[in-house]
Amino acid sequence: MTSRLLEFIDLQYKYPGGREPVLSGLSLWIPEGKKCVLLGRNGCGKSTLFLHGNGIIEPQQGQVLWKGKPLVYKRAALQEMTQKVGLVFQDPEHQLIASTVAEDISYGLFNQKLPVDVIREKVERVLDAFGLRELAEAPIHHLSLGQKRRLALAGVMVMEPELLLLDEPTAYLDRYQTKNLLRELDAIHRQGTTVLMATHDMDIAFEWAEWICIMDKGRLVFAGDPQEALENRAMLESLHLGMPLLVDVWEALPEQWKRELGGNIPRSVDELRKMLSVQRVW
Amino acid sequence: MNGLQLDSLSYQNRLKCLPPAHKLLLASALLLLVLVGHVWMQMAVVVWMTVWVVVYAQIPVRIYFAFMIVSLSFFAAGLPALLVEGARAGEVQVQVAAAWELGSYVLYVPMSSFSKVWILFWRTMASLSCFAFILFTVPFAEILQVLRRLRMPVLVTDLLMIMYRFIFVLITISHQLWIAQRSRGGHRGFRATLRDAGVLVAQLFVRAMRKYEALHKGMAARGFGESMQVLSFHTHARSRRYEWESIAGCMLLVLLEWWTGGWR
Structure with a gap:
């Protein structure tokens, strides 16, 4: 069994002044070393859940466990959690603080009180890894949205977190930038970081994820293998999340083809192409 | 011209690679000279700083003047208070350039206030040009x-x-x-x-x-x-040429001040 990296148990949370609770008894765990996606419609509590993930919000009820141990809501322990769990906000404007790109990347490292030489070396490495070298001295308000997103991600990854939480990282990005981002996330995952991405884009979710959680109205509806979720069409439709385009295409294929191709719904166009080239169904 | 434009110019100007500490040092040294010096030297500072901003840093002339004019408008707004004085009718004993009677009082512009404004104008211009140099060339x-x-x-x-x-x-x-x-x-x-x-x-x-x-x-x-x-x-490179010019220029300004009669 895969070990549970981060676990939420029966979380309840209501914003002061809010009428409905945002999280109402949510239990969920994230398997270590997997590419995970948290699916849910806007306003279902994904962002609030993420803020619980590194201890910024203390649960009003319920518990958060990191590797089986409950989080300690003390300053020093929380500081450590922000290093282990990297959080990338939906709006990069909210987490970019310093005035230039390189300065901003170094910000989190200084909070860790590392020696300046180490910081310099780490920042240099991340600048190259994220293709930000040429922008190193550019002021943040001169960057485009895509560049700001990349910088926000770089500023979090420089801390070498064990778990990376991304809140709607593909919102407002064009297809090309989305592809690049997913490639970057794959590279991050290969280097041993568990990634959890919140999104409502079904196509991206099923193409990329190895583990899928679905949230609705502050509760967990499903957690498990993506294939399993796809087979449960009635559930996905009742949540109004829509189906991935590829599933609709798959369903339009003749029954006999599907049987011959093995019955499993392909997860990406590449996979479908491979299936078709191996098994000549026509 | 707005703040955004000023900011992006400061990131693109030709003097960006000079060490910021040097530029700040030059501007503050000049500011000090301007505050203790007199009109001729202040005029020289305005000219010299304009050369730095417009020629060396390649800031568009229009933008530089727009900055100076906008800032000078505050000086202009303060002019009436500097020029006009008031007294009871018949008590004015200085040379008057213009006067308006208001009942038993008279508002007048004494000749002496023109020279005050002249002095203040050049002091303002010179300090503004130093600030413009900082704002346009140091991000x-x-x-x-x-x-x-x-x-x-x-x-x-x-x-x-x-x-x-x-x-x-x-x-x-x-x-x-x-x-x-x-x-x-x-x-x-x-x-x-x-x-x-x-x-x-x-x-x-x-x-x-x-x-x-x-x-x-x-x-x-x-x-x-x-x-x-x-x-x-930030990577900066020192420049002999500019360092030499700054030092020589400051010395010349001190000499000019001494020669035109300040500090004697």
Whole structure:
């Protein structure tokens, strides 16, 4: 069994002044070393859940466990959690603080009180890894949205977190930038970081994820293998999340083809192409 | 010209590669000279600084003059207070350039105040040109780095850094709001413009508060400790030519001041 990296148990949370609770008894765990996606419609509590993930919000009820141990809501322990769990906000404007790109990347490292030489070396490495070298001295308000997103991600990854939480990282990005981002996330995952991405884009979710959680109205509806979720069409439709385009295409294929191709719904166009080239169904 | 433009110019000017500390040192030395010196030397400072900004840093002339004129308008607004004096009719004993009687009082412009304004004008111009040099050639992030090296209290530099980020966030939001209002038919006529501007300011406040809360969470997520420290990556190269010119120029200015009769 895969070990549970981060676990939420029966979380309840209501914003002061809010009428409905945002999280109402949510239990969920994230398997270590997997590419995970948290699916849910806007306003279902994904962002609030993420803020619980590194201890910024203390649960009003319920518990958060990191590797089986409950989080300690003390300053020093929380500081450590922000290093282990990297959080990338939906709006990069909210987490970019310093005035230039390189300065901003170094910000989190200084909070860790590392020696300046180490910081310099780490920042240099991340600048190259994220293709930000040429922008190193550019002021943040001169960057485009895509560049700001990349910088926000770089500023979090420089801390070498064990778990990376991304809140709607593909919102407002064009297809090309989305592809690049997913490639970057794959590279991050290969280097041993568990990634959890919140999104409502079904196509991206099923193409990329190895583990899928679905949230609705502050509760967990499903957690498990993506294939399993796809087979449960009635559930996905009742949540109004829509189906991935590829599933609709798959369903339009003749029954006999599907049987011959093995019955499993392909997860990406590449996979479908491979299936078709191996098994000549026509 | 607006703040945004000034900021991007400061990142693109030709003197960007010079060490910021040198530029700040030159400007502050000149500022000091201007404050203790006299008109001829101040005129020379204006000319010299203009050469630095327009020729060496390649800041467009139009923008440089726009900056000077906008700033001088504050000087102009203060002129009436400098020029006009009042007294009881019949008690005026100085040479008068113009006078208006108001009942038993008289408002008049004494000849002597012209020379006062003349002196003040050149002092203002000279200090403005020094500030223009700093604003156009040293990016704010580098000014901050110099302040940090000068052991400015952390609280001050942190606040300046956050303010600098927020200025542009607020400019962007207010611009978005303004566009939204315009595209929905707002700002037609004087009264509507006033009302819409009021709404804009109120909305700006609300959104600024929301931004502030979000930024607070963002900082917590990045492990904010007691103070904000960042690493500077700016690469600067010293330039003999400019260093030589600054030193020689300052010496010449001191000589000029001495020769035209200051400090004797």
